[in-house]
Amino acid sequence: xxITTVGLxxxxxxxxxxxxxxxxxxxxxxxxxxxxxxxxxDARLAAVEQRNLALYGYGVKGFTLSLIETAMELTGGxxxxxxxxxxxxAGREMLAHPVETLPGVDxxxxxxxxxxxxxxxxxxxxxxxxxxxxxxxLGDLFAxxxxxxxxxxxxxxxxxxxxxxxxxxxxxCGNSMRSDILPALEAGAYAAHIPYxxxxxxxxxxxxSDHPRFIELAAIAQLPAWVRSLG
Amino acid sequence: xxITTVGLxxxxxxxxxxxxxxxxxxxxxxxxxxxxxxxxxDARLAAVEQRNLALYGYGVKGFTLSLIETAMELTGGxxxxxxxxxxxxAGREMLAHPVETLPGVDxxxxxxxxxxxxxxxxxxxxxxxxxxxxxxxLGDLFAxxxxxxxxxxxxxxxxxxxxxxxxxxxxxCGNSMRSDILPALEAGAYAAHIPYxxxxxxxxxxxxSDHPRFIELAAIAQLPAWVRSLG
Numbered sequence: 001x002x003i004t005t006v007g008l009x010x011x012x013x014x015x016x017x018x019x020x021x022x023x024x025x026x027x028x029x030x031x032x033x034x035x036x037x038x039x040x041x042d043a044r045l046a047a048v049e050q051r052n053l054a055l056y057g058y059g060v061k062g063f064t065l066s067l068i069e070t071a072m073e074l075t076g077g078x079x080x081x082x083x084x085x086x087x088x089x090a091g092r093e094m095l096a097h098p099v100e101t102l103p104g105v106d107x108x109x110x111x112x113x114x115x116x117x118x119x120x121x122x123x124x125x126x127x128x129x130x131x132x133x134x135x136x137x138l139g140d141l142f143a144x145x146x147x148x149x150x151x152x153x154x155x156x157x158x159x160x161x162x163x164x165x166x167x168x169x170x171x172x173c174g175n176s177m178r179s180d181i182l183p184a185l186e187a188g189a190y191a192a193h194i195p196y197x198x199x200x201x202x203x204x205x206x207x208x209s210d211h212p213r214f215i216e217l218a219a220i221a222q223l224p225a226w227v228r229s230l231g
Numbered sequence: 232x233x234i235t236t237v238g239l240x241x242x243x244x245x246x247x248x249x250x251x252x253x254x255x256x257x258x259x260x261x262x263x264x265x266x267x268x269x270x271x272x273d274a275r276l277a278a279v280e281q282r283n284l285a286l287y288g289y290g291v292k293g294f295t296l297s298l299i300e301t302a303m304e305l306t307g308g309x310x311x312x313x314x315x316x317x318x319x320x321a322g323r324e325m326l327a328h329p330v331e332t333l334p335g336v337d338x339x340x341x342x343x344x345x346x347x348x349x350x351x352x353x354x355x356x357x358x359x360x361x362x363x364x365x366x367x368x369l370g371d372l373f374a375x376x377x378x379x380x381x382x383x384x385x386x387x388x389x390x391x392x393x394x395x396x397x398x399x400x401x402x403x404c405g406n407s408m409r410s411d412i413l414p415a416l417e418a419g420a421y422a423a424h425i426p427y428x429x430x431x432x433x434x435x436x437x438x439x440s441d442h443p444r445f446i447e448l449a450a451i452a453q454l455p456a457w458v459r460s461l462g
Contacts, residue, residue, distance in 0.1 A: 061287060065322065125288070130380050149398050
């Protein structure tokens with residue numbers, strides 16, 4: 001089967017994202033250093049995020065609201081001085097953070113775009129993802145952009161049908177086993193996992209063992225050759 | 232020219248939205264009654280929202296963050312007691328608020344869907360808009376759903392090309408002159424304005440005078456007959 005379409009995740013596949021969340025979380029730990037141990041704070045924040053996920057979805061605005069909620073809980077509803085204002089500022093800085101593409105991304109995408117239809121497939125805040133794509137300078141390489149609230153097998157099947165010749169003629173590439181790889185394989189696509197050095201706990205999942213349409217790559221520079229090898 | 236596609240705005244066209252924002256804003260006025268006069272508070276909130284619009288976009292999460300920021304400013308960074316927790320709770324309630332379709336919507340859409348491709352065209356939080364559409368029970372009537380960060384003429388042209396036979400064979404219906412009507416007319420589509428009883432200041436704009444493809448309707452029940460009259 002000849003590959004016609006390559007789907008690419010955005011955050012932590014094309015550009016840094018989780019590190020920016022981690023930096024903000026470090027700053028949050030500093031802000032609450034007198035109130036809670038880092039481990040206690042991390043656990044509480046993770047619980048608040050998980051509780052809010054169904055309402056807030058993915059992205060910076062929901063994360064900022066969860067940071068504020070966690071600060072309120074840990075300070076007994078009485079956060080000192082500028083704590084809340086500082087969290088709001090940290091959230092705005094995340095949204096305005098410059099986009100830094102990962103090494104090899106520009107060349108790999110330029111190469112792939114000459115042979116395949118590239119589709120950006122990502123979760124998160126709609127406006128923020130559009131802004132990051134524009135700031136990345138990669139926008140013109142993509143034939144389509146799909147920003148989703150959740151990634152599952154039926155979503156991938158629909159997208160690869162719409163922007164190509166179905167999942168069996170498509171390859172998906174991303175850093176999240178849970179969102180990018182497993183559901184794309186389930187839909188019938190090929191999938192290449194390229195790990196990022198940190199992964200949000202929510203996105204962690206087991207790699208498939210010996211799956212004929214799956215590969216683990218060390219870097220996106222290896223992606224074009226692998227896709228070509230699929231025929 | 233025969234109409235093939237009908238675009239419909241969602242918030243305040245198919246279901247109540249602005250009233251829910253207004254109710255939350257009333258609650259916000261009560262929370263800050265000891266701190267600021269309603270007029271002062273409204274002006275400050277409007278300024279904060281406007282300042283944040285480019286970063287936050289449209290939707291409840293950005294609105295909640297702007298409420299918190301306004302409360303911080305008006306209390307000199309020291310909000311009393313449960314004020315912030317109450318604002319967070321108000322934001323979550325907006326996200327979880329039941330969807331109430333406006334009178335005549337179900338029947339008008341059922342009627343239109345037998346003759347035309349219906350496309351939902353809306354701004355706001357991606358996840359929240361999907362949740363509202365699911366809760367409305369109207370999802371099956373739509374051939375496509377387009378959730379956007381901004382509505383302009385090129386967006387309408389692209390959507391009516393993708394889901395039909397171009398803007399000249401499409402009609403758009405919505406409550407916002409600024410987002411639903413003027414850019415759809417500019418793209419070459421027909422447009423029906425159905426006012427909602429309150430409009431966010433940001434969405435207010437002049438009606439076009441004597442435009443051959445524009446109509447003002449009192450209720451969505453009048454929409455199917457008007458679209459049929461276009462031929």
